[in-house]
Amino acid sequence: MKILSVRLQNLNSLKGEHLVRFDEEPLASAGLFAITGPTGAGKTTLLDAITLALYGKVARYGNESNPEHVMTRHCGECSAEVEFEVTSGVYRAAWERHRAGKKPGGKLQAPKRYIYDASGEPLAQQIREAEQKIEDLLGLNYDRFLRSVLLAQGDFARFLKADANERAGLLESLTGTTIYTRLGKLAHEEANRREADLNARAAGLEQIELLEEEARKELSAALKAGDAEDKKLSAEIEHGTEMLAAIKQLTTAREKEAAARKDKAALDESQEVAKPKLEQLKLHRATLPFTKQLSDLDHAESTAQDAEAKLVVAQKNHEEAKARHDRATAVFQVSLSTALSKAKDSETAAKKAAQEAEAETATANKWLEENRADETLTQILGDLVSAIGETKNARETATRYWTAWTRVAHDVAPDQATNLPASLVGLSGTEQGSLIDEMISAGSGKQSLLKEAGQEAARQLNLRQDHLDKTRLVASLDHHRANLQPGEACPLCGSEEHPFADGAPADSGIAALEEEVTKANVHLEKARDEYKKLSDDLKRLEAGRAELIEATNRVEASEAELKQLLKPLASGIPAPGEEAALQSNLQKRAGDFREHEKQGEAGAKKKQEAETRIQQTLEEAARLLNKQSKIEKLSSVVAGNVSPISLDKAEDDFHDAVSSEQLSASQSTERKKDAESAAAKLKSVSEALHLAVADSDFASLPTLREANLTSEVADELETLENDLKQRTAAAEALSKQAAKDVTDLLAKQVLEGSDANAFIEKQQELRSGRDQLLEAQSARRSALATDDQNRKRKEESEKELAEDKKHFAVWRRLKELIGSHDGAKFRRYAQSISLDILTRHANRHLIKLSDRYRICRDLTGELNLEIEDLHQAGAKRPMASLSGGESFLASLALALGLSDLAGRTVRIDSLFIDEGFGSLDPDSLEVAIATLESLQQDHKTVGVISHVDLLKERIGTQIIVEKQPGGVSEIKVVPTV
Amino acid sequence: MSVEESTDDEAIESLLDQPARVFEHLLDQQEQFTEEETAELKLAFSRLVEMEAQPELIDAP
Structure with a gap:
């Protein structure tokens, strides 16, 4: 750190x-x-x-x-x-x-x-x-x-004086060996946990209750007596159960016997009600030989009726088709007449249009013949417009050059310039050159005069400037004149006479001379400016000479080209300023010519179209007349009050109506044949059936028909008949079986009525008594089984406990060795090793600080330190006996050692000593400083x-x-x- | 115990990283145990180290 x-x-x-x-x-x-x-x-x-x-x-x-x-x-x-x-x-x-x-x-x-x-x-x-x-x-x-x-003031000594536990904690933290505290604490806790577990289990064993031997014997005897009583009761109940079943069977048989009698009465009543229906079924069965003939007769009647109905419908359809045919024919005829009329009108209109178109074409062609010359104009109009434009531009350019040139000429030689023409156009090249040269020559003459005037002005200026300089020199010698002495030579000129020794004239004239020099200077500058301007203008006149001649040449060339183009049109070149008017006139003429050409072409086209329409209307009329002729041959119907429609639709309707009428006529004929055939068939079948009925038991065909039932009704009656037969057989069988069962059970002396009830009550008492006995027996068996289990469990647990107590002795010894509630015991032991290492590190620093002392661990205490005095034959004494300086050196060595030791897990690179x-x-101070400096390494x-x-x-x-x-x-x- | 007599500093410092060796060091100083008891104690200590590393084993029998 x-x-x-x-x-x-x-x-x-x-x-x-x-x-x-x-x-x-x-x-x-x-x-x-x-x-x-x-x-x-x-x-x-x-x-x-x-x-x-x-x-x-x-x-x-x-x-x-x-x-x-x-x-x-x-x-x-x-x-x-x-x-x-x-x-x-x-x-x-x-x-x-x-x-x-x-x-x-x-x-x-x-x-x-x-x-x-x-x-x-x-x-x-x-x-x-x-x-x-x-x-x-x-x-x-x-x-x-x-x-x-941060080793604060006095803390070195505090570390030395720390108690074993505090020092162990510090060492543990510095060495990163806190596991020893945890292991010591865990050893303590684990031993306690195991001891508590053993004690709990021992206490649990004490809680297991076992039966006394006398009690176990009494329970066994009671169990045995109970089992004998149960066997006896079971036999009685089993016998009673059989009797109860027989009583139940007898009761059931009696009930069935009564039910059979009731069913028989109901069945008799049903048969009486069904009697008419059964008679009806009997007659129906007599009609069965006539079934096919009746069916054939029904079918023939139905077929005849159906054919008659279809005939009526077909005849009606045919009438309607005929009416539609007549109407379609009338509409078709009217539509044809209308179309014919329209075709004739169209033909007339087309002929008129053809005539008008022909007249338009003739008028246009006549105008074109009269202005045939302008046909060329339309072809060269573009070139003409271009040539007119070029001529106009050339003229304007030449005029602009001439105007500028004459302006300069007026500055150079105004007198000669007044005679210059307004334009050079129209003059020959030689004339142009002479005119220009005369002007330049006049300017050159004027330039020579100005040159001489300038030279004179410069000479005048020099004279006046020289006079002024000399006058100023004289004026500057005033103080020398004052020193001149009569008869003595002047130090400047050597003259012994000094006419101005008494003083110069009061007005020396310098101011007037200066004014003259200024005026001469102005005059010279003016002469120089005029000369320069004239020289520049002459250069411009000479430079403009070639431009002017070139411009007038371009005018002549463009006018010649334009003239050549205008020649076939009988037109001359325009005067300057009239170029646009000529161009406009030519464009209009060309436009008119083209317009008349279009009119002629349009007239011819219209005439062609009109003639085509005439031919088409003629063909259409012929076609319509042909159709009209065909209709008149097919039908004699006279067109009534109908309106024309589209000819195509009218024709389609007409053909549809003709087809429909033909089809309906054919169908009507077919239906009539079918009706006649069905009537013949019906008559044949009917006659044969009447003959058969006459030979049967039936009085007439209607009687036979009445007796003959539908299959559904006949099936229903047969089902009824069968059902009655089956019910009758079943009721007789049931009644017979019930009577037999009653007889058999009575023969076995099965009880009935009050005797049976008393027997049933007795059986219930027997069953209840046995249930109580079984419950008591179950409790006795459970008590004995539980006691057996407890005895076995206790025996096994006692063995396990004894074994675990042996094992616990090991954990108790482990606890005694290293265990403590805060882990301090094992920590102190482990950190005693750390302290040995620390003292080694400290002594490495102490050697540099002092050759007299060494720190060593007091082996009588786990973590105590003492000092060894090498100057006193290695005598050891407590740390507390060190003087202030000695204590500081030892503490500093330990502190540095601590840092080294801490470096195993925490590297300490910063130390502050207060x-x-x-x-x-x-x-000592010098040694301490040297030691601290060496730490930099x-x-x-x-x-x-x-x-x-x-x-x-x-x-x-x-x-x-x-x-x-x-x-x-x-x-x-x-x-x- | 004094480690000063040891010549192998590194070995001594690494001793602290191995709790089983430190415990054996402690046992070496105990003369009251038989070999069988010493073996049982080492076994119990190794079990203790396992429990410390795996706390879920603590309540196991």
């Missing part, structure tokens, strides 16, 4: 937020560092922050959880947070507490604790949850943490809190806690002081 950082806020004198990172420089590479500062500055508060964040406790407040007084005065909140690393990863533990509203005067609120993993995911957010989680992560509870990581160094002399970081000056000087890297005004402190981390 390694502490990586501590962050705290408003704890004791450390007001505000403070962060100390042990995993960053300078602390990261310093194996040993000091935490220094004056008393009360807050050095120990750093350690308080660590225990608060991890366990919610502060060492100096004892075991109080979440102490109230750690918050800095006049603050509303405080917190502590530790980042630490264990083998499973890096985690962050936080503790925080605040007052209501986080105001200094607010009521103190419950603290909060959190544990987060490296990604910031919370692992615990409740206090109990955090308590368990931190112990799981660190492998140390609060007390163990204090003794192995004070305790004040008891060391300088040499094991990757341990040791923080030492001390006032000792030598310690502060010897340990370079320090966390300095400085007091500030107002009772608060600041933290500084420095690499060296």
Whole structure:
């Protein structure tokens, strides 16, 4: 476990937020560092922050959880947070507490604790949850943490002075051997459990009750007597049971005998009622020889009636078909006449349309002949429009160039320019060239004059500038003139005369000269500008010469092409500005020609269509006349008051009606033949039957028919007859059997009436008595069986108990060896081994601290320690006899040994030692510091809190806690002081 | 018992990881038991270790 950082806020004198990172420089590479500062500055508060964040406790407040007084005065909140690393990863533990509203005067609120993993995911957010989680992560509870990581002031000695149990607990936690406590406790509990089990079973055996021998004998005798009594009763009941069955049989036989008599009377009555029906059945049986003839007669009558009915229907259908035929014929004739009339009208209209179309065609053709020349126009219209456009563009371009050129020419030579024509068009190339050259020549002459004027202006400027310079020079020699002496040479010119020695004229003329120079300068600039402008204009005139000639050439070329195209149309080229009018006129002429061509073509097409319609109507009329002729041949019906319909439908209806009438006529004839055949058959059958009846017992055919029943009625009567016969036979048999049974039972002296009742009552008493006897016998048998089982069970249990008691002796010995209610006995034994290992680890450190002492275990006590003084011939004495300095060295060695030992399960890489160094002399202190520094090799970081000056000087890297005004402190981390 | 006399530190430290060996160590110091009793005690202790590892065995006979 390694502490990586501590962050705290408003704890004791450390007001505000403070962060100390042990995993960053300078602390990261310093194996040993000091935490220094004056008393009360807050050095120990750093350690308080660590225990608060991890366990919610502060060492100096004892075991109080979440102490109230750690918050800095006049603050509303405080917190502590530790980042630490264990083998499973890096985690962050936080503790925080605040007052209501986080105001200094607010009521103190419950603290909060959190544990987060490296990604910031919370692992615990409740206090109990955090308590368990931190112990799981660190492998140390609060007390163990204090003794192995945060060695608070005086705790070294406290470990040395801890009692055996406390020391055993610490060792067990550090070595991860809590199993010994659990085994010791389990040995105690298991032995107790087994002893309790044995005692319970022994008590259970005592609870098993067995019968006395005398009681068992009495029970056996009673059981035997009961069995004899039961045998006697059973025989009597068995005999009585047979008699009871016979009595029941006799009663039943008597009841059957009475029932048979009753059935016989009822049967006689039924036969009397059925007598007429049976007579009816007898007559029916006499008609059976005539059954087939009667059936044939019925069939013939039915067939004749059916054929007659069908004939009537067929005749009616035929009449209706004839009527439909007549109507369809009339409608067809009317429709044909209407269609013929329409065909004639259509023919007339088509002829008229043909004539009109012919007239339209003739008019159009006449116009086309008169304007045949425009046919060419329609073919070249596109070229003409293009040529007119090109001519128009060329003219405009030439005009635009000429206008621009003449504008420049007016600037260059206004007099000559007034004679220029409005346009170059119409002039020959030579004329154009001469005209342009004259203008350029005039401009060149003017350019020469301007050049000379400019040169003169420059000369005038130079003269005036020179005069001005000299005048200024004279004026600048005033102070030299003042020094001239009569008769002495001038130091500048050597003249001994000094005409101006008394002073220069008052007005030297410099101002007037300067004005003249300015005017000359302006004049020169103006001359230069005019010359430059004229030179530029001349260049433009010369440059425009070629453009102008080219433009006029293009005009001539386009006009020649246009003229060639217009020649067949007897039209001349348009004057400038009339190009659009000509184009419009030509487009209209071409449009008119095309329109008349279309009219001629449309007229011819209409005429063709009209002639086709005429031919079609003629053919249609011929077809209709043909149909009309056929109908008149087929039917003589005269069309009545009917309306025409669609000719096709009328024709279809007509043919359907003809077919229907023919079909119905055929069917009517067939039905008439069928009716005549059926009537003949009926007559034949009837005559034969009448002859047969005359030879029978029946007076007439109707009498015979009346006696002849339907099969359903005949079957019903036969069923009735059979039923009566069967019931009669059954009743006679039943009556006979009942009488026989009564006779037989009476012959056996079976009891009847009151004698029988008395016998039955006696039997019931016998049965009741036997039931009581059996119940008593069952109780006796159960009591004896239970006693047998109890005797057997007790015997077996006693054997098992004795065996288990032997086994329990082993567990009792085990309990005596290692068992205790809290597991302390076996723990102490196991941890005595741990203590031996601890003293070895401690002595490795103690050797570096002192060559005089060794720690060893007092073999008279399980976990007691004593000190061996090598300077006193290895004399051993109690730890309590050590001086303060000696005690510190021994304690430090043990503490470091504890850390080593804890490393078996919990690696401890951070140690904080709070004070305790004040008891060391300088040499011992030096040794202690060297020892602590050497721990860096094991990757341990040791923080030492001390006032000792030598310690502060010897340990370079320090966390300095400085007091500030107002009772608060600041933290500084420095690499060296 | 004193482990100081031992020369094998690692073996001694690993002793704590084996409760049966620690118990045998304890038995070695007990002179009052016969061999049969010692064997019975070892058997009972191994049963105890099983029960500690499997609490469901605790109520078994």
